[in-house]
Amino acid sequence: MNQLISSVAQKMSGTVTVPGDKSISHRALIMGSMAVGETVIRGLLEGEDVLNTAAAMRALGADIYRDDEGCWHVHGVGVGGLHEPAGALDMGNSGTGARLLMGLVSTYPFSSTFIGDASLSSRPMKRVTVPLEQFGAEFHGSENGTLPMTVRGTGSPLPISYDVPVASAQVKSAIMLAALNTPGITTILEKKPTRDHTERMFSFFGVETTTTPQNGGRLITVTGQPELTARNLVVPGDPSSAAFPLVAALITPGSDITINNVGLNPDRTGLFTTLIEMGARIDLLNEREECGEPVADLRVRHSTLKAITVPEGRAPSMIDEYPVLCIAAAFAEGTTVMRGAEELRVKESDRISIMVKGLRACGIEVEEFDDGMAVTGNGDKPKGGALVETHLDHRIAMSFLTLGMQSEKPVTVDDGSVIETSFPIFRSLMNGLGASIQADGEEKQ
Structure with missing residues (x-):
């Protein structure tokens, strides 16, 4: 097991390119x-x-x-x-x-x-x-x-x-x-x-x-x-990978980052649409096309988020992003309702039940449905402080490490090695922007 611990970040700043889609x-x-x-x-x-x-x-x-x-x-x-x-x-x-x-x-x-x-x-x-x-x-x-x-x-x-x-x-x-x-x-x-x-x-x-x-x-x-x-x-930058520094910047006061060359295929941008509806400040710069796919550079700044009910029909365009949306929802004012996402039950893990368990362990109010969940935030920092089981799921791991960047107490994931499957430079990229994610027993940089 390769435990990773995420502690509070002061702010996120800089320009990065996430790995290819x-x-x-x-x-x-x-x-x-x-x-x-x-x-x-x-x-x-x-x-x-x-x-x-x-x-x-x-x-x-x-x-x-x-x-x-x-x-x-x-x-x-x-x-x-x-x-x-x-x-x-x-x-x-x-x-x-x-x-x-x-x-x-x-x-x-x-x-x-x-x-x-x-x-x-x-x-x-x-x-x-x-x-x-x-x-x-x-x-x-x-x-x-x-x-x-x-x-x-x-x-x-x-x-x-x-x-x-x-x-x-x-x-x-x-x-x-x-x-x-x-x-x-x-x-x-x-x-x-x-x-x-x-x-x-x-x-x-x-x-x-x-x-x-x-x-x-x-x-x-x-x-x-x-x-x-x-x-x-x-290959355009993976919007599913871009989601983690993006949400980290939205929830971290003082943040202002740019993520270059992000794929903006309309079938993949449900998370960005949802976050903008919640009040996220996300600007599209230098829009263009690569290998038949639309791409742009994203400027992302800290934002005050408000809860919404996510349209069920949007699920296919953001199915991999519900775990990190849960993190954004935990910092939003009100209850964010996510339904129509039953496909999450048969991903790398049962992402609905595992997210619900981890969120509750971090002091976040959440209701579980067969096809999704409802996450309630009050605009304050969640408690955090939990050891979260990833169940060999890279997106679960990255989502809770993002949560740890603004929770009251550090958040630990039981196995960070699973992140290698989709985002090998996750820790170095996030720490380069201002995060504090260390392996267990490692001194903070």
Whole structure:
């Protein structure tokens, strides 16, 4: 265990760049591997999740390496060019990597075995295996549909039409990746729109795909077996990572920070919209586009926050940000209500129950619902002082370390090493802005 302790910060100031977007980093490596030629990726997130995807794509036949300047080079094999891996594909803690790659290999005539850590091995995979079986793939694993699992792909896949029963970008993307090596047109209906990173990345690499609004959702088509040409791209900064220094600055008096190159995909900006509605001072500077994705620099200043009821329909655009929104809500005046977020129950952990338990341990009033929670603040500093169990969840860890920056007593998380999966420079970046986050037994800087 690597305990981390977060103590009060005087103010946050400075300019930083957060690591590349995790969702886009996974997809950049996968699509570069499916293109012909060399794809050069700048700003790739070098966390464990993405590195595991890179290792898996190497095992499937792509040549992937990092140069001395931090650029990643991907020499792809083309659609249809993957080969059977020699060993199991270890996806570590990454549900995104596991589900996307299950989709990718399901339409190839070989077997692939997926394994992961204890957290990933407890997470449901049937949501992706059910539609992938319709292409002709077979899945062999535990009775409850968790890893380890062997995918026996099909050499004669058939295009499918599928109505996605849950709002999940991972399910949609798994189907889209299976469709790449499937002749004909695959159709996907989302009842609730989810992140469209895969659609944007497909278009960027030249896949023929359409997206049409339909009954409040989206109808997506993918024309299979395209010839993809390598592209160079810059990965936008991850808005989910930017959320932590952003909230830290909002709750810390005297703060004024700038976060450069943050991805502002409309399907990912629910937290920013919510915080602005709560009174957050967030200014968008230098708005532009990178690899089909909108980006900007964010100026963030300390703000007086007021509680709101978050629209349930906003959940898909901020599903990973509810834990850190809970921290902002603890400093807001009134009760912030968050519903429609039942997907949090099946993330890296049951984020609803774990956040509720940790918030209460820190003296914060919170009500738990099946699909969310309500957090009450009074504008004062919460008590803090708790040792919070992270349950191997990086966002839980970072959220409570952010809380510790303005609570009356320091907040400790039981295992800070899990942060490596998505934000390897979290502690150094936060401390560089003015935070005080130390390992247990380490002297304050």
